Amino acid sequence: MSLSKRSQVDPFIVMDVMEAARAAEAEDRQIIHMEVGQPSTPAPLQARQAVVEALQRDPLGYTVALGLPALRQGIARLYMQWYGVDLDPNRVVVTSGSSAGFLLAFTALFDPSARVGIAAPGYPSYRQILKALSLQPVDIPTHAETRHQLRVQDVAVHPLDGLLVASPGNPTGTMLDKTALKALADHAEERSIGFISDEIYHGIEYEKKAVTALEVTDSAYVINSFSKYFSMTGWRVGWLVVPEDHVRSIERLAQNMFICPPHVSQIAALAALESGDEMTKNLAVYAENRRLMLVGLPQAGIAKIAPPDGAFYIYADISEFGVDSRTFAAEVLAEAGVALTPGLDFDPLRGGQTIRMSYAQSTNEIVEGLRRLKAFMQARFL
Template sequence: MPRTAEVLKVGRGAQSPPFLVMDVIAAANARAAALPPGAPGILRMEVGQPGHGAPQGAVEAATRAMRSGHALGYTEAFGLPSLRARIARHYLDHYGLVVPMSRIAVTVGASGAFPLAFLAAFDRGDRIAMATPFYPPYANILESLGMEAVLLECGPETRFQPTLALLEAMDPRPDGLVIASPCNPAGTMLPPEELAAIARWCHANGVRLVSDEIYHGLSWDTVPEASAAAFSDSAIVVNSFSKYWCMTGWRIGWMVLPEDLVRPAECVAQNMFISPPHIAQVAAEAAMDCTEELEAIKAGYARSRALLLEGLPRAGLDRIAAADGAFYLWCDVGHLTNDSLEFCTRMLEGAGIAATPGVDFDRARGGRFLRFSYCGVEAGMAEVPVRLSRWLERDGPRS
């Protein structure tokens, strides 16, 4: 007899926890759709998506490619040689690093890079450490692949970043370590000397380092940018065109791979993805030469950041992580609530502000934190402290 639905199982990989920011996006969309004509709109601070689209040069390159009559078919699994060469030049220009094109893999966004990296570098049962708060898909992807995420509780005293002392205290030592600088959600960065010490410790102790550098280009002159590729030949570096280059929906990113993982990662990529989207690769290569436009967009983020760092404390949110980079503010709201999910729901309904609850990023302490993204429309960011202050005065905090 055919099996019935009652006895069919759901695979372990399909049982990952939700990425709650996606649920917040859906709630904000529904709230916006229900607003009456003329009502103030929703201020979107829940998602790390630039309010600007791809730079004009990227759009024009994609348009020319679409009209050229040439088939935009499969590329090599690791992407167009011209794009890989352009990324290699970026490492020389931006960091003074010589990175062979052969070690660069173009991926289906950074989100496509992480499973490739994890599958190439780790086995089922391996333990991979990361600081908490952390970007949720790190742990969710690892756990869906049968690996274990080992969470290192970090706070403002370490700038929400891991330290060498924390790593040396681990017993047993992990098989891998994921770091992010600037990090999501806190926006903090590892100073180059601390990044170097961690990278060298990992290399010396057989701990595979995965460095998330997708917010490079978006730092605010408090901590210098440095790439883990400068300090370790065994590290995996992940980057993306989604943030600085404003190309979220194009789904295009890259990895810098150590020599021993180039072929294993390529084989996984061939089977899982075939190749990154051809048209997105064409646009991404052109975007890398749109510096003037992109720097103007970045200047807008800087203005929004300054407005919020001044305005949020006046509204009652004065415990904010050092915002070294990215476009997030990680706010401790423990004096207002111990339930950030409920607080965000009320804030959306009462103030028209969509933000992400901290429980998405910190399983133990997230009830007292919120993440605000300030990469949206600049005029809207300026309005946030005003709305927030009025709402808190009217509704008051709840535990």
């Protein structure tokens, strides 16, 4: 029995780094984890309490495929609170994390062999999910001087059936402003290109608020999640906003592909929406960690970075050190006990010269990680 060609996707390198870090920890080494976008904070207290109460009260069986009506309404209210957007809750689809949102969006919008543009560097699973669905990811190079965000002139040279943008982006944390996002959405609409906006890091912004695609168009698919801002990665609950006339098609797909999102996670998510004060405290930690990184990395000799507007990542160019990113990350882990992600995860062509560092951990861990990086760089390169 042979495997399908669709199954032959690339590995998620950060998971390999996590395994190497785990092996080092098994040998009683203390590792500073800057490799993964995993908030160090737990799910909101109200969310955890709501789950305890529900487990004592309810059987927690299937819900409807589109998600609990109260949660869909709560997510719609969030758009008014954050952006002033009056969103019909009927357009909100609760999903099993953002990953299920991508599966639903890609399946609903594109037929096999469709060409979908994505930024390089960008989240690696975009590329692999597209391949697994017999779609063609089209890597569109971005550059530090444009803060690694797509522009219309970058996109226009490619024949596309779809376009996916991410703001704040992973691995860079940079954002599109309203003018740039509207220009991309307009370009897509004029050419009947399916437009998807990944907004999973919204809420984690520093000097300005992120713009949702719903502020500039009603034709986009918008994907978000409770994983990052709400610190609920393992709960696997997110959402998808789709045009009104697409809801029934999405519902049919969701019924057959997933039946419904996890009931217990939806209860937690509904309570998390009322946890703004706790989330504000978490954001203050990220902001301080970002400040420390922007000061400490240049002091360590890692200065070629595009300062992030949001999320909790810094993407750095290490080409001047004459070592590829996988080797660099392996050496930093082995010698300094700091786990980093090679850029090859995010940019198959140019990622050998870049690394991604997460500052989602506690501030004490960031301070220690920077101290170790500085010592490593001084001993190895400076």
